[in-house]
Amino acid sequence: MRATLMYGAGDVRVETVPDSVIKHPTDALVRITASCVCGSDLHPYGSMKPEDGPVRMGHEFIGVVEETGSEVTTVERGDLVVAPFAISDNTCPFCREGLHTSCSHPQAGFWDGEPEEGGQAEAVRVPLADGTLVKLPVAPDSALIPSLLTLSDVLGTGHHAAVAGGVNERTSVTVIGDGAVGLLAVLSAKRLGAEQIILMGRHRARTDLGRAFGATDVVSARGDEGIETVRELTGGDGTHVVLEAVGHMPAYDQALGVVRPGGVISRVGVPQYEEAPVGFGSLFRHNIRLAGGPAPVRAYIEELMPDILNGTIEPGKVFDATTDLDGVPAGYRDMADRRSLKTLVKP
């Protein structure tokens, strides 16, 4: 079968690899019908050393179950399913608390823990299929597929940012980042009732989509100027919640600058730093809280899917390009160059 491999920064190739096959009785084999490239894939695309590769890519996909292991009970051959970006058993104490990304099952984890599997491919072996996969009540060619595909990561991640930040109808919100996750954080904040949603981003096509998703204000300035603008929009105080959907240090600094005393910085952009200011002069003085992490998107699928099926939300609008597997390397390039927001892959 064919699959996507990253050999190092800027070097993505689609190659023929051994077919994925069932290895454990809890596995399912899924023939992928829709996949995509993630903003987080751009981090290694920008920095990965050749000696760390090649690695299989892709952690967001929809597909048709082709075969199941003997212990799998919740999905069967022919089912259309979506997979979250984390593998989990959905039964351990952490999963029962809704923290599937900290599932305690030995086979649980992120897709990069499965070096022979990936979502930007023709097929994939899914461990812990009963816990991980969720059936979709549509056909593989449904017009809802792009929106349903966002349940695998970016919609659940935007929603997680808002939930971890405590967004409700009484909170004002700043969203930092106009990538797919930032835009879906806007949509999620709107869905949870926030009345003021300030989107910080500088790419007009993206911020226009942000306005369509519910942003009340767009701030294109960055750094001190951007911070000053957000403060002007909020009576000088900043917003109760900041949803940080980038992961780079300037975004963290920007979050510190626009958060209100007593407020929350909720991070879902994977931090590209380890140390950051948290002392008296940054978080402590005004009881600023820091929240967020990898979204337990599995926990949110049942809640979010009905809004997609009934057309209340259209998160699939974040896809502005579609390609087959051969076009995946160009998809990475276009996203890295910000010519494309998010690329849908139809293998």
Next chain:
Amino acid sequence: MRATLMYGAGDVRVETVPDSVIKHPTDALVRITASCVCGSDLHPYGSMKPEDGPVRMGHEFIGVVEETGSEVTTVERGDLVVAPFAISDNTCPFCREGLHTSCSHPQAGFWDGEPEEGGQAEAVRVPLADGTLVKLPVAPDSALIPSLLTLSDVLGTGHHAAVAGGVNERTSVTVIGDGAVGLLAVLSAKRLGAEQIILMGRHRARTDLGRAFGATDVVSARGDEGIETVRELTGGDGTHVVLEAVGHMPAYDQALGVVRPGGVISRVGVPQYEEAPVGFGSLFRHNIRLAGGPAPVRAYIEELMPDILNGTIEPGKVFDATTDLDGVPAGYRDMADRRSLKTLVKP
């Protein structure tokens, strides 16, 4: 009048200074009847440069109102009052939300913003008296004074740690630090219903008091050994909440080691660092939250005082030494050398 000044690290003196007098119509002049030395006073006592001194010391006190400015309405001459460690108007939006430490009034702030005033003295001018001072329904020589004095800082701070950490009857708790705040964080966690409260501390007399306050386990080991012990006590996962009542970097690292995935590190020890690990390998991977800050103790006084008056809690047990003003320099020394837990000052 006489007051305490710090001239530099290890150099505390009691000297005659100009009498405190009313300056603003919202001021009250308070004759201090009980004060104390704070664990946070030990930070400058350990590191203050002589060129930064001398500074007036003390931010926790009870006293009798001697005179009030023309606009003061809630207290009058003869009232016994307690003052929180932060000056606030109790009416601004932040105060109304219970975040008095971020009061937006221009005269609000900490006592070190009042360079001519301090609580380790015979008298003090209290700005924003209506917002700051709270009447006490006892006599100045009541046996409850030590416990009521903790409303000015350490009880409210321990309580804030627990509240900011979300402690309730379903959460397990680790408390790092066996100083007065750590011990009162234990008491507060117990008061809020936590069933498992692990106190990390190595001074037997203090940890015994911690057990009396509600600690179910005491871990005297530090670093990796201490972390390992807490994990053994919690089925390997760590506790839902960690109350960090020290403020030094090793305590932060210890908190990272004992917090459960999805849990909260709630800090009330004033951070003696600005940068700390918050990235994928520390907070982010398992959705660990960081909370806390200077406690808005003013917000908690009405809630906590009844429990002191009716004898449900005895936070005044943290005082293990009493002195007059002349003994204040020795009080600092004894606390710094950990011969004393907390020194009560009767001017």
